[in-house]
Amino acid sequence: MPEDNNGVVVAGLDLSGVVTRLAAAAPAADAAASFPHEGIRIVHEAGLLELTVAERYGGRDLSLGDLARLAAALGRGDPSVALISLMTLFSHRHQAQSSPWPDALYERVLAEGRQRPVLLNAARGEPELGSPARGGLPRTLARRTPGGWSIGGTKRFVTGCEGLSYFLVWASTDETPQRVGTFIVPGGAPGIGITGTWASLGLRASGSHDVVFDGVEVGRDNVIGLAGADVAGQDNRAQAVNTLVVTALYLGVAEAAQEAFLAFAEGRVPANLGYPIARTERFVALAGEIDLLVSGARQLILGALDHAAGEPDKLLRARLLAGRQLRQAVQLAVSALGNPGLSRDTGLERHFRDIQSVLVHAPQEDTVIAILGRAAFSARTAATAAGKERAQIAAAPDGRAFADRLLPAQTPFQGTPRTLRIT
Incomplete structure (x- = not known):
């Protein structure tokens, strides 16, 4: 359960109201598999989309542990909103660490963010390439033009693409020798097409559709991290921090499922029993088992990020162990309730679908195990x-x-010359 008994508090911010409002809006967006406009508006109005902006830009430069706590809080309300928000928060954190964006463009992004939600996300996966975590270079091509670059190609699983203000497109150049980099493409640029291919079991409102870039023009300075093709692959160890933070949003999903399980057990009074099933030995034991799995996962995630953020192998272990425990906890809650566990009325059905995605984010489970x-x-x-x-x-x-x-x-006398006299 949350660390704070009176609400969800992250870095001194009480997010209990935000979580409640997100949870109220989530079922409709999930049922329609539509972009969560209401949820994003709630997060924006609470000032949460810029919490990782560096202090030198007037932001708070949120710590990794607190970023994971934020992800868990948002995940309790709506994991689709949490995932879309995290993609933006990761981009700001990257800028805080290494300043890859052109200064003028980044200042404009921050100015726009004060007026409306400004969402950012990387577009890396491709139909032919699959996940960059498994190696390979992008087929999306950036061609030189008199004014900058022309971007052409198809990207897969671009979370939140319908609401993105800027796409961060991973592409190869048409130069010799070839280079690879990330091109900053404004969301409203001509030539961007979104195909409705996202039909996932869980996180239905995340809108992780395919995006087609057909000769999209960007300025010559709208590129970051250009490097030779021989050094442009994805470093899965370097991504361990972000991957574990993403796992934290599923901690929020499991905590919401845990709360739904407890609420049902306390409110269910069978006629033949005469008191709530929460007082039976079976449900007491089930509640303890679920708490062991969920709270244990919280300790794994936050402990690793708070104390071992510079040790990728520890982060990857925590990610797998916590993810498995969270998935097991929700499965246990659903199976314990039988038919009510699969009903939308309790909310567990949606949490069960969402938790299935906990270990599908790159690098996937088999890749992490191979690394370890x-x-x-x-x-x-x-x-x-x-x-x-x-x-x-x-x-x-x-x-x-x-x-x-x-x-x-x-x-x-050691080390001094000696004379031997023979008589």
Whole structure:
């Protein structure tokens, strides 16, 4: 359950009202699989879309742990809104860390954000490429023009694309030698087409459709991170932080499911029992098991981000373990209630669908496991090599065998010339 008993508090902000309003608007957007305009408006009016803007731009520069707490809070209300919001928050955090955006353009983005919701997101995946986390270069092409660049290609799974103010399009150039970079494309530019291909089981309102860029013109400075094609691949370890923060929004989904389970158990009074099923040993045990899984996942996520943000392998482990626990907790809650657990009336049906996406974000589960497996073998190889080196030193001639021992203190006559007299 949330860390604060009186509401959802993140970085001193009480978000309980925001979460309640998001939860009220979420079912309609989910049922219609439509862009969550109301939810985004709520988040914008609360000033949450710019919380990771750097202090040098007048922002708060939210910490990683608090960003995850924010994701969990929004996920309790509407995970689709949470995911769309996180994509924007990640972009601002990237700017806070390394300032890749042209200054004038970024200042304009911040100015627009004071008037209306300004949503940003990277467009990286492609039909032929799949997920960049598995390697490969984009087929989307940026061609040189007299005024800048012309972008052409198709991107997949562009979350929130119907409401984006700027697409951050990963593309290859037509230069020789070829380079790869991210091109900043205004959402209203001519030549952008959105195809309604998003028909997912969960996060239906996230609108992660395909987007076609047909000769979209951008200025010559609307590009960041241009690098040679040989060094342009995605570093999955470098993405471990963002991936774990995304997992936190599903912590919010599981907490909402946990609350729905408890509310149903407290309100359900069978005629043959005469008191709420929450007082039966079975439901007490189920509530404890769900709490163990959900609260344990919260500890894993926040503990890793608060104390091990610079250790990618720990973040990746926390992501997998927490994701599995959250999915298991919601499954347990749904199966315990039977038919009511699958009904829209309790809300658990929507939470069950949404939680299925917890481990599909790149890098996917099998990729992460392979990373951890290779790291385990590398660590063992390094340990074996170090052990052999120690053994060789120990077996060396006396001078080396005892090189690491302290020599006894020398007497005053040691090291002085000696004369041998024979009579």
